[in-house]
Amino acid sequence: MPLVLRAKTVVVGDPAVGKSALIKSLQTDGTQFLKSYSMTLGVDISMKTINLKDSEDIVELYVYDSAGKELYSDFVQNFWEHPGVVAVVFDVTDRQSFQSCTKWLERVKARKAAVELVLPGVLIANKVDLTQRREVTEEEGRSFAKSKELEYFECSAKEQDNIQEPFKYLAESFHSLYQSKANQIQTLVLS
């Protein structure tokens, strides 16, 4: 029997960095793109099933698309209890959104259970198609992600470029984390 793992995926980032667009593209496998902006109210929940590369197990990512507006920040954080994985999104054309990433990451980490030692996460640089307006370079993003122990990805929701990869990475790391935990428990039980 293949296992089905469920991972609570919290997607955070400044307003209008393209979180909802990214998730929409992920959901529809790149067939749809939110052409006009529509502010997210509170949290939108959606589910994405991901087949793992090296295993028959399946990871279901429950994607919590949080509102980026500070107005909702208190309200939204209530939904983040025990996050499985986290995805911090920023806009490469907006340095402010990049600088806010630390803040968002801290907020999510504050919500995780004390027992959990690691929280797999990715840093997603969105809107890389706007090369002319780009303000945050790839090197900056990479070094920041490394310092925060996140995996760095560059994508463009508009161009459907590199959208699946960060979520696949999340699923895989969640799965490996689960397996290592299961092994631990098994060894404990057996001994």
Next chain:
Amino acid sequence: MSNYRPPPTGGRPPRLPTGSGRLQTGSFRIGTGMRPGSRGVGGIGGGALNSQVVISDRPVTGQGLGGMGTGVKGPQRQVQDKSYYLGLLRSKIGELNNEVMKLTRELDSLQQESATYMTYEKRAEVLASEVEDLRGELGDYNTLIDKLNTETEIEAIIEDYSALCHQNEIESRTIDSLFAEKHQHEIKANQLETEIEQEKQLTETLIESMDEEVRSKYHQLKLENAQIKEDAEQKEKELESLTEKAKMLKEEVATSDLKQRAFQLHQQLAEVTAKRDEWKQKEKETPEQERERLLKQVKRDNQEIASLERRSDELRDELDKHQESLRQTEANLDEAQGEKAAKIKELKAKEDERQSYIDSFEDLKKAEMEKLENLQEMIVGVLEHISEAIVESENLPSVSQYQELQEDLLYKQEEVKKASKTANTLESQNAQLQKDLHNINEMEDKIKKELETLKENISTMEQEVEVFSDLEKLRNDQEMIEKGLIVEREKLAQRKIAVKKNTEEVQAVYENEKAILAKDETYTQLGNLERKLQHIEQNNFVMKEFIATRQMEGNYKQVAERVQQLQKDYNELLIQAIQP
């Protein structure tokens, strides 16, 4: 593997029974389909190696298709960017280089021409003289034709000829005598010159032998002489300029009647005043003085008259002489008319020719000798060659043999061509077969892997067979499981009822809450406000995007920087070009 093709040899292993464990059959469809199907003959089994290679039988494959055509040319290049202008510049530079090369070539040819020009000039001179000769000859022929036309008899012509010959002789003799005379005169002139030299030397020695005083006086006098000469020259010049001026003035005067008259009157006046002055002087003289003066004048006049008479006599004599000579020349002219002069000219030209020939004789001789030597060497060389050839000819094959050999050669050439073709085809075949071999190797690996998995399957199946063979036990187990499951189902059913109730209760509570919330005014207001906010944010975002795109459109900084950079580069290039 959607483009899967069954291989022609049937070497593909049959589809294996999968049994309960699903095999990954996709992996075992090996890449035989990758083999290009252009080859009609032969297959994997090495049939191509065994079959005899006949070149003509081998069809030309589609591999030799030419590349795709570029198709229709589009409109002219629309983006005239850097590369476009670079292209333009390159083409222009190429044209300029061509032009420069052309000019240098022209320059070279011109230089060569100028070098040859001198030689050509010399030759032209020679040719001109030749042309003159030929023209004379042509005149002769023309006179001959005239004679023929006028039907003068040959005897008359011969007579003429002999007469002319005679005359010619006489004239040549006279010329010779004149030449001798000229020579004598020249010798005389030389003698005179030497005499003059001697005289000069004599005077110099005289001067040197003079006393200090006399010599200094001589020098002084000499200097004075030179000065006076210079003075005279100057005066002459002045005179010339004055006469010119006078002429000019006269011309000026000539334009108007009144001025002319005034001029005449002036002249008269000047004459008259001169006369008056003279008269005045005379008046002053005493009668004796006057007589003396008159006597002197008479004497002078007498002398002058005598000299004039002498002169007139001389002139008369001369006139007579000249008349006589004129008569003589007239007589001569009657005899010889214009022909003589022409003949003299001709003879002179001949003489010139002769002279030039004598002058250039040495050079010509040398050149001829050289030519002769060269020719001799050449002859020796040719003779040697011929002797060698004679020796070789003994070893040469006969004509028929030669033909045979040529045919042989042709045949062999064709053979070589064929062989090269076959070599080519063999090479391509070799490559093909190598590819096939590679594919087969891969297939082998895959088959091995599959075999292993199949073996594992067999072992598991065998185990299962053992288990399944004990049907009784299996049945018991099955029943046990069924019973347990039934018990569980009943339990779950009961739980389900409970849960359902629970959910219903919760649902009711939820509905209730929802209703209450719906009634709440703040909630609806909040919802409305939220929607409004959403709308506003949307507008905000659109505006931001708009602003950003407009900013990008209006951002000329990059262009400006690039322009400045280009200008800078260009300036540097210019400076470099100007600096030597």
